Amino acid sequence: MRIEGHVAFITGGASGLGGATAAHLAAAGARVAVLDLPGPRLEEARAAGHLALAADVRDDAALEEAMAQCVSELGAPRIVVNCAGVATGARILNRAGEIDIASFRRTVEINLIGSFAVMSLAVRHMARLDPVEGGERGVILNTASIAATDGQVGQCAYSASKAGVSGLTLPAARELGRLGIRVVTIAPGLFETPMMAGLPEDVQERLATLPPFPHRLGRAAEYAALAVHVVENQMLNGTTLRLDGAVRLEPR
Numbered sequence: 368m369r370i371e372g373h374v375a376f377i378t379g380g381a382s383g384l385g386g387a388t389a390a391h392l393a394a395a396g397a398r399v400a401v402l403d404l405p406g407p408r409l410e411e412a413r414a415a416g417h418l419a420l421a422a423d424v425r426d427d428a429a430l431e432e433a434m435a436q437c438v439s440e441l442g443a444p445r446i447v448v449n450c451a452g453v454a455t456g457a458r459i460l461n462r463a464g465e466i467d468i469a470s471f472r473r474t475v476e477i478n479l480i481g482s483f484a485v486m487s488l489a490v491r492h493m494a495r496l497d498p499v500e501g502g503e504r505g506v507i508l509n510t511a512s513i514a515a516t517d518g519q520v521g522q523c524a525y526s527a528s529k530a531g532v533s534g535l536t537l538p539a540a541r542e543l544g545r546l547g548i549r550v551v552t553i554a555p556g557l558f559e560t561p562m563m564a565g566l567p568e569d570v571q572e573r574l575a576t577l578p579p580f581p582h583r584l585g586r587a588a589e590y591a592a593l594a595v596h597v598v599e600n601q602m603l604n605g606t607t608l609r610l611d612g613a614v615r616l617e618p619r
């Protein structure tokens with residue numbers, strides 16, 4: 368699908384991979400709505416000229432309101448990119464022998480259920496749009512992680528949430544194909560973003576040495592370039608694309 372003139376709705380679009388994608392899609396001529404938690408980064412997205420929508424992806428009513436605002440101010444989105452997410456780490460049993468089911472639930476609610484909720488709401492609006500070239504109505508791009516398949520110790524919640532995102536890709540593409548809506552997932556490897564910056568510096572330095580080539584962390588612009596390509600290439604559908612410089616994570 369050509370990007371110019373279409374509306375893009377990007378969750379987690381105030382930071383990192385989503386922020387770069389918002390900039391790339393806007394540069395390609397999309398009208399961009401950014402949904403994120405309220406805060407200075409969302410204000411920066413507003414200052415950059417995007418429609419800034421403050422909402423938590425776990426809040427169904429707030430999501431519905433944000434999507435309605437996007438539709439009324441920019442139009443129904445033909446491009447949806449789900450980048451809102453949290454990286455959590457917790458062992459099943461911590462050193463004190465305690466368990467933390469609340470943290471698992473929160474991770475799945477944000478990363479997996481949040482992505483599904485945004486996709487569902489967007490599809491309701493997209494389905495009413497006229498098809499454009501090749502009978503296409505829109506594209507949903509979700510973000511998993513290589514942790515969906517190579518989860519490390521302490522990543523049960525994160526890996527399960529991202530495996531869920533990857534798992535819904537094919538059935539969603541199969542269901543939405545009759546509407547001319549594609550569903551694709553990107554599974555990034557190790558990228559230099561504020562999420563990564565949240566890790567201790569020695570961990571970041573070690574992670575940067577892991578990819579065989581290029582021997583560095585990925586750049587948000589590299590994710591955004593693939594996101595743009597996914598929108599433009601109609602044959603990409605129902606699949607999860609690793610973007611990782613051939614890195615495979617060790618158990619810990």
Ligand SMILES: NC(=O)c1ccc[n+]([C@@H]2O[C@H](COP(=O)([O-])OP(=O)(O)OC[C@H]3O[C@@H](n4cnc5c(N)ncnc54)[C@H](O)[C@@H]3O)[C@@H](O)[C@H]2O)c1
Pocket residue numbers: 378379380381382383384385402403404408422423424425449450451452453454477478510511512513554555556557558559560561562563
């Ligand atoms: N950076 C990496 O190495 C990497 C690797 C694999 C996957 N990912 C995934 O890519 C996506 C983007 O990550 P990033 O590295 O750009 O991180 P980031 O922290 O820079 O951006 C994530 C954004 O999501 C927003 N967000 C978090 N919880 C939210 C909620 N409940 N409701 C609405 N917005 C919420 C944050 O405010 C933030 O702006 C995430 O899903 C992450 O899991 C990142």
